[in-house]
Amino acid sequence: MRQSFKMAIKNILSNKMRSFLTMLGIIIGVASVIILVGLVEGQMNYIRASFSDMGTNQLQVQLTNTPTRSVSPQDLYAFYDKNRAYYKEISPQVPVKATIKHKTDKLTKTRISGVSEQFYGIDAKKLEAGRYIQYSDIASRQPVCVLGYFTAARLFGSAEAAVGESVRFDGNVVKVVGVLQRRDKDELKQGGPDDRALLPYTTALLMNQNADVSEYIITVDKVEEIAAARILLTVFLQRRYKSPDYFYISSMSEMLKSMESTMSMMSAALGGIAGISLLVAGVGVMNIMLVSVTERTREIGIRKSLGAKKSVILQQFVIEAAVTSSIGGLVGIALGCVITPAAGSLMHMKAAATLPAVLVSFGVSAAIGLVFGYMPARRAAGLNPIDALRSD
Structure with missing residues (x-):
């Protein structure tokens, strides 16, 4: 050999x-x-x-409300409170189309969303300065917002300088109460992950002049129970709408698989x-x-x-x-x-x-x-x- x-x-x-x-x-x-x-x-x-950044324990819920068939935030919060053994956090998502202005500066590509106080846990991003949206802001429809790192830096020069100042969402004057930490470590740009603004969802509904909430994010306490949590939510919505055509639930973990x-x-x-x-x-x-x-x-x-x-x-x-x-x-x-x-x-x-x-x-x-x-x-x-x- x-x-x-x-x-x-x-x-x-x-x-x-x-x-x-x-x-x-x-x-x-x-x-x-x-x-x-x-x-x-x-x-x-x-x-x-x-997907990990977006959260593999999340359920994205989209609803189609009609005058005869609808699910309100109060209905979904009642369901959430009843099934806390499965669910961790819940937040409506209300998109707002507006231009953010401060003095002569304006941003047209900023993603503006109305969210609940629990979105802080869902988003899993710490604050650079100030505070987050609170339950009292939602209950009283306060005109306050939390800006993304790029948005604050572009309009005010820094995160610290933005807190306490006011910006305009088209014709609505809103006070900046906090700034999120930077997400994108490579590049800060308009329309990027750091160009965002968060409002109390009740304030966002007021700006939209619409009381309808069609999108929610719900997180599950344990990722391995996400299938059971999805079925439970499906059964609840099926009973309310009487048809699966009025709602859609997507799971990040299932999409990843x-x-x-x-x-x-x-x-x-x-x-x-x-x-x-x-x-x-x-x-x-x-x-x-x-x-x-x-x-x-x-x-x-x-x-x-x-x-x-x-x-x-x-x-x-x-x-x-x-x-x-x-x-x-x-x-x-x-x-x-x-x-x-x-x-x-x-x-x-x-x-x-x-x-x-x-x-x-x-x-x-x-x-x-x-x-x-x-x-x-x-x-x-x-x-x-x-x-x-x-x-x-």
Whole structure:
């Protein structure tokens, strides 16, 4: 075995260019598998982080209220209080379309939402300055707001300077009582995650001149109970509306699971497509090994005439094919590990070679050498020594 391995290395080194071209297909195939799987996994990690920021324990509820069928905030709060064993926080969401102005400065892309005092726990973002919306603000419809970091910095220069000042939401004068901590660590921009304003939802309804609330966020105490919490809420809304057409409940965790399933299928498909190049590379290995057998027919005849067994000849050529493909696999792994983070950086995400992709791609490359090297090795081992010695 050791002698066969040494001879394999010697034959590979004696034909460097041919050996390199034989390995090239395996190198490209292995590197492709690692890079594609690494990029898909990097994208999946980015999606997981995004969903984590939004909250995987959240239920998003959308209602369609009519004059004859409706669910008010009081109805949903009563349901929430009755089932506190399942639910942690609840907040209406009332979007407001308005331009925020302070003196001559104005912002037109700011996301303005009316929320409850419990939204602070749902949003999971600390305050940079001031205070958050309180229950008393909601009960008395106070014209107060909490600004995002960008909004406060753009209008007032800093978070601290914004607290206590007033801004205009179109024609409504609103006092700034707090500023949220910065979300986006990379860039502050108009319309970004830090360009936002939160109002008491009752104040937002007053601005909209509409008493209807059609969106809610409800968080579940335990993520593993989110399916049961969703069913409980569905039953309640079904009883009130008498039809599922009037409401829709979405779950972040279920959306994440669906996304993960889709991405896993995509990863497997891309890995399979890249793996086709490994199959093509295997054909190349077999082709070169057949050429090698033809070139070394006389050498095989001499070895067999000196007493070399059929199994020894078979072993020598199989090992040579396996070593060739394994070296190609190792080079492909090194290339994939280097290119994957660089490609991820170009796509503005963190990506790295994954251990399963490395192990599978290397295992396949080694197997290719064994499988596709067996036929040429068998042909070499089956040569008649007399016919082999007569060969030119």
